[in-house]
Amino acid sequence: MDESDEIQKLIDEISFRKSNSKNYEGMKAIEISKELREIMKFEQESFKKIEEFEKTQKNQDLVQYAKMISRNTTGREIVQLQEIYLKKINEEFLNKK
DSSP: HHHHHHHHHHHHHHHHHTOOOEEEEEEEEHHHHHHHHHHHHHHHHHHHHHHHHHHHHHHHHHEEEEEEEHHHHHHHHHHHHHHHHHHHHIIIIIIIO
């Protein structure tokens, strides 16, 4: 597989996550915790791949685009998830007496 194809595949994976977002509001705190770990792991793996592409890829514009879309998309999802997670913890654990 060509390196440009590999980086395009990564961009498609990131975009797919964005378009395939879940209804986090309907989940329990434990489920959101698992989702949060998964997205953070996905983000780390994506950045590792992008670092490798930076070393080997000739088309640096495509690499920079992948880095930008990964940072923006996964970052936004993590922030959204953290806000919902904190709200769920408050609802499920802190407000119970």
